[in-house]
Amino acid sequence: MDSADNSKVTKRHTGRDRVEAGIVATAVRIFAECGYEGTAVAAIAEAAGLSKQNLMYYFPTKQALYERVLDDVLDDWLARMETLADPAGEPADVLRAYVHAKLRFSREQPAASRVYAMEMIGGAKIYSEQIKRRVVPLLRRDIEIFEQWIAQGRIAAVDATHLLFALWAMTQSYADFSAQMKLVLGQDELTDADFEHAEQLITTMVTRTIAVD
Amino acid sequence: MDSADNSKVTKRHTGRDRVEAGIVATAVRIFAECGYEGTAVAAIAEAAGLSKQNLMYYFPTKQALYERVLDDVLDDWLARMETLADPAGEPADVLRAYVHAKLRFSREQPAASRVYAMEMIGGAKIYSEQIKRRVVPLLRRDIEIFEQWIAQGRIAAVDATHLLFALWAMTQSYADFSAQMKLVLGQDELTDADFEHAEQLITTMVTRTIAVD
DNA sequence: GTCTATACGGCGATAGAC
């Protein structure tokens, strides 16, 4: 369970951990591009540089690999997010940092974001229990912090739950809907400048939304 | 191409059109739930009440059916959206109507929204040409209208492109991420009240964002 | 641990009778 052991110092299982990490890294990309059913284990194996049968020595089933991919996605995302919400901090600063971190995740790990999004859109048939355990409590805690701020008159009285949904949606979309954005912008890729403009606009929206009159 | 002929008055092809419409309506739901590759043609056929082979008489290939589904999704969405953007109208009113219409689409046609979203997340490998032809021009026109408003000083000077992306993301997410929202809210379904709160929050955000100082 | 070979099922698509 404590599989977030990426340090090169650790010697135990070095070989196996390295191989697994390589497989997972490749699998994230292909699952994101083709979806769960659309992905062939053989395609992941080939891209990762081993045989299909050898891959299935490390991950006995396709679903096991898929769940491991989602585990790692959550590990990465939670590690970036857990320190952020500080009830005592200045709300505008906290929210700015929140937007920045979430947008950075969309920028740096778009495949991770997309795999998670596809699982959600399909109704989280495989992974809903993990989401309930690991994600929902954090989101509820964030909502509570927003509501404390409102009760203390530190931000305007808006719907805290839907404010969080809005934050999530706006930042997430720069990974999930980048294909459409690229078409609108007439670009092959989203650039650093695009992400800076996005961050500025979203931050502006949030700041003006929570400003007390 | 001019397949948007739903009037019951039209007698030609009545039988065939009815059957096709039934198939498409069923297919939208199943594609949304299982994805393109995860969907078996036989599953659609059974749910629609005919044999797989008979379905393939109406739609020769799975991909043809899928494209038809996306065509109909776009038809519905465009019909709801095309009359909205009015450069002469009051910006706040236009944007309120935009949010209302898009959110209503997420409420009434979540499956349609999800099929479209899944196609986008996967990189629009099948449907990007249609999106380029039918969607992108409309989005660009909306962005231009926002920029006119800014040039005229009728709304605050924000990034028009990313404002549109934000609008799209926030409204879309109530269809695409409803699974996660339901988990956070602890509800089996999103209710009318949830959508009203969403609309109020999003409208508030947009209104405060565009307000001139 | 890695490879070869193969079992097994599911699915898209086609052919042809009625």
Add this chain to the structure above:
DNA sequence: GTCTATCGCCGTATAGAC
């Protein structure tokens, strides 16, 4: 237009040699 029958491929998973 609808049905029965079937082909052929692909993909997961397993067995067993090295």
